[in-house]
Amino acid sequence: MSTIELSANQRSVLELALDTEGRIERYPAGLQGGARTSVVRGLLRNELIEPHDAGYRLTADGYVAVGAEAPSESASDTGNDQADGADSETIAPVTPKRSARGDTKLAMVVGMLMRPEGATIADIMAKTDWQQHSVRGFLAGAVKKKGYTVTNTKEGKGERVYRIATEAAQADAGNTGPQADEEE
Numbered sequence: 377m378s379t380i381e382l383s384a385n386q387r388s389v390l391e392l393a394l395d396t397e398g399r400i401e402r403y404p405a406g407l408q409g410g411a412r413t414s415v416v417r418g419l420l421r422n423e424l425i426e427p428h429d430a431g432y433r434l435t436a437d438g439y440v441a442v443g444a445e446a447p448s449e450s451a452s453d454t455g456n457d458q459a460d461g462a463d464s465e466t467i468a469p470v471t472p473k474r475s476a477r478g479d480t481k482l483a484m485v486v487g488m489l490m491r492p493e494g495a496t497i498a499d500i501m502a503k504t505d506w507q508q509h510s511v512r513g514f515l516a517g518a519v520k521k522k523g524y525t526v527t528n529t530k531e532g533k534g535e536r537v538y539r540i541a542t543e544a545a546q547a548d549a550g551n552t553g554p555q556a557d558e559e560e
Contacts, residue, residue: 380422380441385415390424390434390442398434398447400425482518486540489519489526494539 424438439446
């Protein structure tokens with residue numbers, strides 16, 4: 377096996393896992409958000425960690441990468457099954473999901489965009505007290521970051537109407553005319 381160059385953050389994550397029997401339960405203090413995700417992806421890609429229960433644990437290569445000896449399979453499988461189970465139940469998930477707040481501007485704008493009539497930039501500006509460039513940036517960034525697909529159409533008087541595409545609308549993307557035109 378060739379040696380793998382580890383970043384300081386990757387090395388820190390692996391070394392912290394040595395204190396918890398190879399389970400990754402803690403991360404370095406400054407490692408959060410996208411940086412944490414990037415470090416974990418790199419460790420997974422190099423097969424230094426593997427998914428385990430609700431988190432990750434070191435592989436044999438992970439132990440070697442930080443100069444530690446991997447515990448033998450037989451030693452970890454015998455004797456302490458009940459103790460290990462009790463420990464794993466008390467461990468909180470690394471990044472618990474927070475519930476979404478309904479009183480945010482994001483929630484308000486998403487609600488406007490999900491209406492059948494959608495919303496114009498002027499509508500959103502009036503509700504949020506934002507400037508035009510802020511609304512456009514919000515639609516291009518924050519709304520899409522949440523996983524919504526934003527569509528826009530130019531209505532008769534020239535204003536663009538923005539909508540969040542629903543699954544049904546995305547399935548009918550090939551249908552360009554309204555359904556009322558099809559009925560006679």
